[in-house]
Amino acid sequence: MLLQVRRVSNAYITKAYFAKKQSQTVLDGVDLDMPPGEILGLVGESGCGKTTLGRCILGLIGYEGSISIDGLPQDRKRRRELARKVQAVFQDPVSALNPAKRVGWLMEEPLRIHRIGTKQERIKKVDETLELIGLDGSYKNRRTPELSGGQRQRICIGSALMLEPKLIIADEAISSLDVSVGAQILNLFQDLHRRLGLGLLFISHNLRVVYHLCDRIAVMYRGQIVEIGGAEAVYSAPAHPYTRLLLDSAPEIPASPPEDWGCAFASRCAFKTKACKKPPELTAIERSETPHLARCWNYFPLG
Ligand SMILES: Nc1ncnc2c1ncn2[C@@H]1O[C@H](COP(=O)(O)OP(=O)(O)O)[C@@H](O)[C@H]1O
Numbered sequence: 109m110l111l112q113v114r115r116v117s118n119a120y121i122t123k124a125y126f127a128k129k130q131s132q133t134v135l136d137g138v139d140l141d142m143p144p145g146e147i148l149g150l151v152g153e154s155g156c157g158k159t160t161l162g163r164c165i166l167g168l169i170g171y172e173g174s175i176s177i178d179g180l181p182q183d184r185k186r187r188r189e190l191a192r193k194v195q196a197v198f199q200d201p202v203s204a205l206n207p208a209k210r211v212g213w214l215m216e217e218p219l220r221i222h223r224i225g226t227k228q229e230r231i232k233k234v235d236e237t238l239e240l241i242g243l244d245g246s247y248k249n250r251r252t253p254e255l256s257g258g259q260r261q262r263i264c265i266g267s268a269l270m271l272e273p274k275l276i277i278a279d280e281a282i283s284s285l286d287v288s289v290g291a292q293i294l295n296l297f298q299d300l301h302r303r304l305g306l307g308l309l310f311i312s313h314n315l316r317v318v319y320h321l322c323d324r325i326a327v328m329y330r331g332q333i334v335e336i337g338g339a340e341a342v343y344s345a346p347a348h349p350y351t352r353l354l355l356d357s358a359p360e361i362p363a364s365p366p367e368d369w370g371c372a373f374a375s376r377c378a379f380k381t382k383a384c385k386k387p388p389e390l391t392a393i394e395r396s397e398t399p400h401l402a403r404c405w406n407y408f409p410l411g
């Protein structure tokens with residue numbers, strides 16, 4: 109497996125002055141597997157825990173449970189080794205790049221840090237990578253403030269590719285770009301996936317955006333995976349009421365007063381029944397080549 113996430117939980121401790129420490133659960137027993145070279149979309153509304161899961165996988169924050177990447181158990185002491193397996197591309201390409209440095213210097217940096225190759229070899233690698241991200245060699249001598257948002261995001265992707273990782277976590281990587289530029293970056297990811305066999309965990313709050321790119325889609329709600337399956341199945345025949353809500357253009361169903369529901373989504377669900385007082389497990393809902401699972405007692409198609 110390229111990525112194995114097992115029962116990963118995470119909570120933030122918040123403490124206001126004079127108040128008791130409070131622990132807010134952000135990830136609640138997440139299981140996730142990715143075979144090599146897969147493009148998996150991770151979607152859900154803002155605050156559901158997508159970035160936190162990405163940061164756990166990258167080894168940037170602690171968690172309970174276990175994660176392994178390309179056979180290497182995640183361990184914060186192994187950050188250097190892990191950097192050669194997994195890299196990230198984030199939303200904001202402006203703040204990710206030092207404006208004072210030239211593009212060539214920025215892209216070479218991961219190789220310098222990891223003491224890989226001679227100066228000449230590193231420059232050759234930069235040239236090859238520029239070609240991969242669709243920019244010509246002259247970009248090496250430019251500084252990032254001269255570049256457009258799309259070009260800057262290409263540089264971030266190029267930097268992430270320098271150590272030849274097996275997995276890239278793209279966290280809202282096109283969310284700050286114009287629609288047409290975002291579409292070009294999506295095409296670039298698809299192209300890189302084809303040419304390099306790159307695995308991609310594509311995080312987005314927008315299911316419609318990721319659907320065309322992804323092999324599978326996982327839907328997250330309040331730190332739990334509530335549905336996972338083939339992109340086509342999840343998009344065209346969503347099983348979980350929350351996935352339907354994400355796809356609806358209709359206004360959101362407001363949360364009703366808290367009650368003792370076992371299902372985290374019940375207070376917003378139009379289809380809840382007494383059964384939902386018990387916490388639902390992720391359950392296989394149909395036999396298809398790609399398993400399709402939903403965490404719902406009353407999943408669609410009903411019955
Ligand atoms: N450093 C932090 N300290 C306390 N709470 C945090 C911190 N980072 C994120 N959170 C909380 O964790 C939850 C999930 O956040 P996040 O993973 O960023 O969600 P998403 O990426 O899906 O929008 C949110 O409720 C957020 O307020």
Ligand SMILES: [Mg+2]
Pocket residue numbers: 158159160279280
């Ligand atoms: Mg986020």
